[in-house]
Amino acid sequence: MLKLSALQLLLSTYLCGQAVFASPTSHPSAGKQQSPSWAAALGATCAKFNVAVPAKGNNVVAEGPRVDNNIDAVTFMWDADTWSHPNSTVRITGTIPVDQTFNIVAQLCVPSSGDKSEILQIATHGAGFDRRYWDVELEPENYSYVRAAIKAGYSILTYDRLGVGESDKPDAYTMVQAPIQLEILQQISLMARSGKISQLAQAQITSGVTLPKFSKFVHVGHSYGSILTSALLAKYPDSTDGAILTGFVLSPQTSKFSQSARGYQFAKELDPVKWADRGSGYITNGALYSFHTHFLAGGTFDPKLLEYGFDVRQPTTVGESRSSIAIYGLPAHNFTKPLQLFLAENDNPVCDGDCKGAYNLTQIRAALYPNAAVLEDYIQPATAHGFTLQKNATAGYQVMFDFFGRNGL
Numbered sequence: 001m002l003k004l005s006a007l008q009l010l011l012s013t014y015l016c017g018q019a020v021f022a023s024p025t026s027h028p029s030a031g032k033q034q035s036p037s038w039a040a041a042l043g044a045t046c047a048k049f050n051v052a053v054p055a056k057g058n059n060v061v062a063e064g065p066r067v068d069n070n071i072d073a074v075t076f077m078w079d080a081d082t083w084s085h086p087n088s089t090v091r092i093t094g095t096i097p098v099d100q101t102f103n104i105v106a107q108l109c110v111p112s113s114g115d116k117s118e119i120l121q122i123a124t125h126g127a128g129f130d131r132r133y134w135d136v137e138l139e140p141e142n143y144s145y146v147r148a149a150i151k152a153g154y155s156i157l158t159y160d161r162l163g164v165g166e167s168d169k170p171d172a173y174t175m176v177q178a179p180i181q182l183e184i185l186q187q188i189s190l191m192a193r194s195g196k197i198s199q200l201a202q203a204q205i206t207s208g209v210t211l212p213k214f215s216k217f218v219h220v221g222h223s224y225g226s227i228l229t230s231a232l233l234a235k236y237p238d239s240t241d242g243a244i245l246t247g248f249v250l251s252p253q254t255s256k257f258s259q260s261a262r263g264y265q266f267a268k269e270l271d272p273v274k275w276a277d278r279g280s281g282y283i284t285n286g287a288l289y290s291f292h293t294h295f296l297a298g299g300t301f302d303p304k305l306l307e308y309g310f311d312v313r314q315p316t317t318v319g320e321s322r323s324s325i326a327i328y329g330l331p332a333h334n335f336t337k338p339l340q341l342f343l344a345e346n347d348n349p350v351c352d353g354d355c356k357g358a359y360n361l362t363q364i365r366a367a368l369y370p371n372a373a374v375l376e377d378y379i380q381p382a383t384a385h386g387f388t389l390q391k392n393a394t395a396g397y398q399v400m401f402d403f404f405g406r407n408g409l
């Protein structure tokens with residue numbers, strides 16, 4: 001079995017490590033939104049809408065320095081990386097009850113027809129990106145996971161997590177934390193099942209298209225979004241009919257990619273205009289090279305996609321970083337559905353640059369998903385952590401859809 005310390009290391013690495021897509025120009029914040037340009041060509045319907053998500057859960061009190069400027073940001077990384085400092089478990093000294101309704105911005109896309117349109121994929125992005133991680137706007141035929149899912153016949157829901165993109169951006173220490181993000185994912189999943197999500201999307205659709213009734217619900221995550229999705233399988237196993245976790249695996253190699261390698265800076269100081277609404281504790285890759293190291297180094301990519309990814313990346317929070325240990329690696333003993341771990345061969349934060357031989361699936365099954373109907377892993381070649389930005393991404397998406405298809409999803 002994996003030792004807790006391995007889990008802990010993974011945890012501390014993941015929390016701070018995601019990049020995001022959010023360019024103000026292509027991401028209007030008000031009014032009805034047209035489908036992405038690819039959607040019309042495929043006969044698909046997409047709608048963007050606000051969801052008032054009531055979330056109740058226990059965030060954590062986690063000790064560590066605040067980040068109010070770039071100097072603090074380096075202190076934050078140094079503090080987290082120094083071997084003799086308290087680990088993330090010890091830093092948690094209490095709970096913060098949260099019972100609040102958050103505004104979450106979501107996009108639902110449905111194909112024009114087909115049996116699989118009744119299967120809804122619910123995709124949760126990682127830290128460092130917003131929902132555009134799944135819907136890359138540059139050469140979408142090569143990179144957009146949403147477009148590929150539609151082409152494969154699926155309906156798909158993407159959303160900006162709390163603190164990200166167009167969703168609410170509350171306190172970065174006490175509010176934007178893993179435990180409440182998990183509750184938000186659960187509430188969104190319940191609202192998808194009850195038809196509420198479809199109702200909100202339908203209200204935005206002027207074309208006369210009637211959305212299908214969804215009969216199955218599967219979950220897809222990336223990085224921090226996979227940590228949340230794995231926790232969903234543990235705490236709310238009945239919420240899903242199957243899942244794929246990308247950019248996340250329990251591995252003894254995970255802890256080696258330091259916080260400092262991410263080159264975090266204080267978002268608002270880095271770009272006071274773009275990130276005017278990110279207060280104390282919102283941090284982001286400060287330079288192109290740190291974004292590159294974090295998400296693309298070792299992979300195969302068109303430099304345009306590196307520039308794009310850096311441009312649309314999103315800040316994460318100190319609270320997300322420090323709280324992930326609270327939900328990280330929860331055993332999902334009651335999860336009985338199919339699960340695929342889809343990994344990038346040259347993932348730096350997850351596998352220290354090489355996922356081959358970096359984990360033991362037998363141990364992972366025993367520790368986390370002993371009753372999964374199916375547990376498979378797949379390593380996408382020549383690809384790094386930010387796999388939707390890499391060459392050959394669509395061939396990887398096909399591997400994921402084939403997994404669902406083999407399992408009746």
Ligand SMILES: *[C@@H]1O[C@H](CO)[C@@H](O)[C@H](O)[C@H]1NC(C)=O
Nearest residue numbers: 004005006008086087089090
């Ligand atoms: C965290 O540190 C405490 C105190 O030093 C230690 O008892 C515990 O085993 C550590 N936890 C992990 C996961 O390393």
Ligand SMILES: *[C@@H]1O[C@H](CO)[C@@H](O)[C@H](O)[C@H]1NC(C)=O
Nearest residue numbers: 139141142143302391392393
């Ligand atoms: C992107 O897609 C176009 C059209 O499908 C194709 O010609 C091109 O080779 C693709 N580029 C990459 C990097 O996959």
Ligand SMILES: *[C@@H]1O[C@H](CO)[C@@H](O)[C@H](O)[C@H]1NC(C)=O
Nearest residue numbers: 234235236237331332333334
């Ligand atoms: C698993 O299911 C059993 C039976 O319903 C329940 O008693 C138990 O609390 C569940 N465990 C978890 C971790 O949810």
Ligand SMILES: *[C@@H]1O[C@H](CO)[C@@H](O)[C@H](O)[C@H]1NC(C)=O
Nearest residue numbers: 001359360361362363364366
């Ligand atoms: C994986 O773990 C299992 C169970 O602990 C062990 O029997 C097996 O030898 C391990 N595989 C490798 C390649 O280390």
Ligand SMILES: *[C@@H]1O[C@H](CO)[C@@H](O)[C@H](O)[C@H]1NC(C)=O
Nearest residue numbers: 379380381382392395396399
């Ligand atoms: C592209 O991805 C597919 C699916 O994982 C894989 O079979 C193929 O070898 C990859 N091609 C390259 C050039 O890496």
